[in-house]
Amino acid sequence: MKRFLLAAPLVAGLALSACATVGPQATAQLVDREWVVQNIAGQPVLAGSSATLMFGRDNRLTGDTSCNSYFADYTADQSTLTIGNAGMTKRACAPAVMNQEQRFLDVFNAVSHYRIDTAGALHLATPAGATITARAAPVTTYRCSDGSTVRASYPTSDTARVTANGQTIDMRIAVSASGARYVSDDWQWWTRGTTEGLLAPLAPGETLASAPGVTCTAR
Structure with a gap:
């Protein structure tokens, strides 16, 4: 059992x-x-x-x-x-x-x-x-400026699942001035429309990433 x-x-x-x-x-x-x-x-x-x-x-x-x-x-x-x-x-x-x-x-x-x-x-x-x-859930594949690949899906309107560098990250939606921003404890994924995204690490204590991150474009 x-x-x-x-x-x-x-x-x-x-x-x-x-x-x-x-x-x-x-x-x-x-x-x-x-x-x-x-x-x-x-x-x-x-x-x-x-x-x-x-x-x-x-x-x-x-x-x-x-x-x-x-x-x-x-x-x-x-x-x-x-x-x-x-x-x-x-x-x-x-x-x-x-x-x-x-x-x-x-x-x-x-x-x-x-x-x-x-x-x-x-x-x-x-x-x-x-x-x-x-x-x-539909999955979008992005090619990023550093040569890496990011795959993102959105199980609900408030969540995202992002796979990058062999790691799968579950994220929740966060406040943003434009686009859709999702965060986990360590990462931020910010999309603008369906064709562009920005993946950036969150420093300890951050809720909005200060690091520039990498720009990703949907294939």
């Missing part, structure tokens, strides 16, 4: 041991993309909330339950999916969101199969027939 292990927010990204790899028959469509959950056990996701899944090629599954962040190991082949014990942060949210989180966990803990339908939707299923349905 799988279980969730509570973890303090600062250590939510610590890995559980991984002892297997993604099966050779695992569809390339499953991995390395942000899946935004739309329906949990027959109920649509609450407006303004976000539950997500991201299957890495390193057998790491990460995302949000609606209220908390989680991490787990997984193995997959063409249709079967096994998710190991997971770690999770321990924030409290509004009762409706907590109820949705529990529905997510009830299905997540029992998932045994997956499929991606012809419309591109991901369906995770339990032996009893309960499902989680998700769609891939």
